[in-house]
Amino acid sequence: MFLPTTYAADPVRIAVIGGTGIESLTHEGFTPVAALTISTPWGAPSSPINILKTPSGVPIAFLSRHGVHHELNPTEVPGRANIAALRSIGVRTILAFSAVGSLQAGIRPRDFVLPDQIIDRTKGIRPSTFFEDGIVGHVGFADPFDAGLSKVIAKVAAEQAQGAKLHVGGTVICMEGPTFSTRAESAMYRSWGGSVINMSVLPEAKLAREAEIAYAMVCMSTDYDCWKTDEPPVDVATVVANMRSNGENAKHLMSAVLNELAREEHEDLVEAKHLEGSSKWANCTKPAGLKKEAIERINWLLPGYFA
């Protein structure tokens, strides 16, 4: 692993994960500091981890979920390597962004949503836990997004004079993809109370919880999926076109949230003190049943938790 001592001494606590339309943070005011190539027991992350400084000097890490050139489809995103690599450089808070389809008339394309629930419609083909192959653990996931972090995002968005409308709360449906939904599926998700749909929030949010990282996702609406019969069904051209304006609004909101998180009053939140130890106590495997390789792997993620 390439880990400059400066990062070991001065860990980066906050990461931004960018998705469709946010493949880099070439944003005026963000100063590039380093590009880290990290290998983990779960393989390589989607992209190098870029360390940048915000205009107010806060170091942040940036990861491009689908790779630098959007070459990884949602099923191929190496979720465990991404989360483990971020945690290894000190990250304890992740602000994730995602392009989503809207399942509600009131959530218009280019609106933003800060969901508080998830319905899992992935197909069980994405590795979704660090607790396997010789160690069993079950972490709580009743509230999949970090409440404290979400509160900060909602407050900052409410104070912004310009930018996208942010709907606070809602349910994101996470489908497998990469093919978009059928009309029958889209109608079913609406009947379940879904607000928006994407292909990315899982297993990312689950893995962040296992890694004791505070995680929230800003969902940026790009289309009405295919339930709305007076609109053409979603296609990539529509998503990309709407992400042009969403990207600007996202960077605007992101800068403001990062500035707010840098305030001393949020130090415990940013360090995810409230999650510390939660995965240690999630383990069910008795010492005699723990496999050596499993302990080595999990100790890479959570050093010293398991002996």
Ligand SMILES: CSC[C@H]1O[C@H](OP(=O)(O)O)[C@H](O)[C@@H]1O
């Ligand atoms: C290009 S449309 C489908 C694609 O867009 C979203 O990506 P991300 O969440 O990384 O912004 C969605 O989840 C799908 O992966």
Ligand SMILES: Nc1ncnc2[nH]cnc12
């Ligand atoms: N309609 C949709 N379904 C799934 N993921 C999406 N990302 C953007 N729009 C989407």
